[in-house]
Amino acid sequence: MIDAPSAHAIAAMLVTVAMFYGFASGRLKVEIISLLTISVIALGLYLYPLPGERPTDGLKLAFEGFGHYALITICALMVMGRGLVATGALDPAARLLTRLWRFNRGLGFLTTLVLAMIMSMMVNDTPVLVLLLPIMVTLASRGGMAASRTLIPINSAVLIGGMSTTIGTSTNLLVVSIATDLGMRPMGVFYFTPLVVIAALVALPFIWLVMPRLLPDNSVQTGHAPRRFYASLRLGPRSPALGQLPAAFLARTAPQVELVGAPETPAAVDDRIAVLAPHEALEDAMRALGATTAPAALLDRVHAASRRSREDLAVVEMSIGADSTLIGKRIATSGLAETHDVAVMGVHHARTAWEWRDDNLLEAPLDEGDILLVTGTMADITALARSESLLMLDGAKEVPRTAKASLALAIMAGSVGLASVGLLPIAISALAGAILMFVTGCVRFDKVGRALSAKVIVLVAASIAIGRVILESGAAEWLGQLIALGLHHLPAGGALAAVMVFVTILTNFASNTTAAAVGTPIAFSLAQKLSIPVEPLVLAVLFGCNLCYATPVAYQTNMLIMTAGDYKFGDYTRTGIPLVLLMIVTLSALLVFKYGLY
Template sequence: MIPPSPHAIGAMLIAMMAFWFFARGRVRIEIVSLVLIAVLAIGVYFFPIEHEGSYSGLEIAFGGFSHEALIAICSLMILGRGLVVTGALEPAARILIRLWNFSKLLGLLFSLVMGGLMSMFVNDTPVLVLTMPIMINLAIRAGVPASKTLMPMNCAILIGGMATTIGTSTNLLVVSIAEDMGLPRFGIFHFTEIALLAALVALPYLWLVMPHLLPAHSATDEQLTRRFRSILIPTETSSAIGLSLLELREKAGDTLDVAGAIRTGRLQTDPQYIVQSGDSIEVEGTSTQVEDFGSAIKIPLLRAATQEMMKAFAQDDGGDHVTAELVIGADSALIGQTIISAQILDRYGIAVMGVHHPVQDIFPQRLRTDNDRLEIGDVLWVRGSIPALEQIQIGEGVMMLEGAVEIPRTAKASLALLIFAGVVLLAALHLVPIAIAALTGSIVMLATGCVKFDRLGRALSAKVIVLVAASIALGRALLETGAAEWLGSSMALGMQGLPAAVVVAAMMAFATLITNFSSNTAAAAVGTPIAVSLAEQLAIPAEPLVLAVLFGCNLCYATPIAYQTNILIMSAGGYHFRDYVRAGLPLVLLMICTLSVLLVWKYGL
């Protein structure tokens, strides 16, 4: 056998070193990615690859920044932000939250199944972009860290995507290469039976085991559990009018406390008291619980007059409204004042929607919340423009906690959904590549104001961008230097005389290896010809080996660089490289064993 070229040896060493640094996690992933690109650029520049049709060193190293995969990922991030900031997914989230509140386990199971089924017919990436904001929203409201749910959801979508030929572009690539090499064309559901049986085996792991292997970055986050005392003022159209306090408490459930109704300055706590027009309802709960309860009984968090005053201030400073939390410092001018006497709305155009007193018992005997004196450490739940929030921090000695959330521009929710649906439809029907569809959709989002151009940076992640570019560069280096081909040839030579079942498993493991360290496109391009050639040499059917490659290309769970959806969840879930290895590697091994057994059983090998 011909030994690997010096370029191939260098590419394999660089790949191993990059994986080592990615896996250890001691150096920031964006630094490793940039160093990887620099090493490839310098190495191939001074030691160029000389064969017909090869890329230059600069094309290999920097081509990832203009690659369609990176364009697609960035565009899909913008589309996802458009769905979030317009509140387009809020109705779906409210329906699912009921199931999650009833049972978190059943809620996660239902979400995993639905994600997998959708990805059978729609490309994996749009399905993840559609479901990721919902999962984050659900996780916060149900009190479960997003890091516990995003990776299982991503894996369920990837497993569903390998069940049909149209599930992923990689499936189509493998099928097309196999057809070019003389195999019959696979139908849409040609291998669905095998994939679904494997999915049934993987589902318990995704549902019950994987969440326990993942970090809980937000499980103890005080911001998710901080409880605010708020006043809700029913309008004439509110469903709270005519209900007793007992009925309101039943609607609120166990998580939100309804203290009572305020009538002429006095707090009415009798469970049989009937809420009347002109009353105010005092509640205590997290910000999301208060919002959900207000929506359920049709009470806006802010009165119409308050909203009009805020709009007037927003016109003056030109800022969008956000919700935020302000903590009162030791030198704050608000200490000892009440919300009313501080005149925060009149002076800054900021509405206070709730107050958190860290050291007070829940609902002590007192008059209405507005009359409570503010103390050091109290937290105000407010809504206002960014310029106004900056002014109050300077003027009143308060500090804004991280995590300010933009108020959804609900007037554009339908438009954002329509734009996203158009992108999904174009990509699902393969009318245009997903990169073109997503880029067009993101441009329309910006043009229509669903996403504002000056907020574009919040949708994009620099870490994700350099990681994608580095992974594309590494994949190109392995292909152009002949390293991937040499590995495949070595594998074919070593499997001479082995049982067909072992060959199937080894072929799948080989494709999986390339997928997780290079790209699924590289795995398909290199693995499919090897599978057909190997089947001829070993005198076994080519179809199971080709399917082994196809399935292996989809087993991209063990590294963030394996597939673009892995990278999409990285920032949102707060994952590190080692999290993918710890939670994804067992799933890879489980799927290789399961799919290999099913292929051997299906084809009688």
């Protein structure tokens, strides 16, 4: 029989339940619920301090999460992740996937799953999925596997990869940080990676072969071909196509590109090759040919304008309005480049389906409804839209600073490497990496807001506060006693599995970060009650917090794919519950084996 919890413990559990309910209901934003939780803890402990403490001690407990090293580490990792995205460091992997899918769908799908796992070990789950999401949707539209049958499996692979290192997700960092604060020895970056890799190998056949069969084909045949732009590609002196027939070269390297009046002589420097292609395929052709779509002098001026304004370049589709002064003009004589420091990459003619002629259609007079593919800074593009009565269409794309891609990768690898071998704590190496991203220009100071997520910051701070109050109030000890009553007669493996199930239920219906903050102190209490080492119980909590496959509200990436895959709630439960059970059984057995809990 256990004693009744104290008033402070009851209050701590009620606040935690209210926080869970707020996250699960979705009626308020995560940021608001997190700030309300911090406020309730601060005011409650100020008015009713814990035994033996002063009112100001409660304020310190409530707000110390904002200065916690775990939060600093998470912010630094988000900055470095932004550097990889802004420099296009991950784009080569995306292009490789596209080629593999075209070669063999099964092999391409398997490679995508493995690559998703590997990338999410070092980069936060959300940027990895954001990178892969448009690739899978595009491949589906080009005859690949339906996006509805690939996105949930890929999301699951991303989540498993993120589970495998201490820096894979903010949740992992939070669990390890709280456990270290409570007295457990620190864990290195790859401390528990072998366990997760083995579990991933067990789960991979299910994700690869079974999950797609459990999901519906929600692909919709719209009947609308992607918008195609006419462009003139200028070959540079280092073009790999020099000396080859352009038609044969592009057929191998950029099959989505249609040549217009293909030349019958081998390509030479400064040749112009007329093509018709969607935006993404046009960029593929530019990379393959080593070509540009505008004169070198104009592109130099556009890049100079970017350096002066310290703004990144963007590519925007712009529609010509009825009152635009560009109607009837040609690109070369329109004065766009001289006036606005922008370059027109291509033109989509919105008139009738015109036939190819011998003249250069890029120089055909513009008309109402034509769409220009324009590159420049957003300030110059916005000024162009105002002065020429152009409408900026959705889907503006930031041009990555590819010259710094290798540098961004080196900074990320160095930061992770120093932490993984124990030369520096992860908080110091991540902070140093973030500073280097700023100093080297991989991430610009004015774009740091895109890297940092206010929602993540306040959620982590609230989770640290709720974890501390659960521990300090005695709620963790009381819950540990309560759970121990049911687990006392179970073998160690059953106890670990039960803890994992408990945390998994919390994380699938509330916040995995909050589940981590609550579950970690309980693991310490259970270790004493069950005479089990604390480390496997903490890892059971960490793993359970990452088994968020069974509901769309369990994690932000689950929601991210819901619209793109046209998923329903049942699609997540039908595929997620078997995967959760498979992972719980595998990980529990691995923990028993690793720690000798026979």
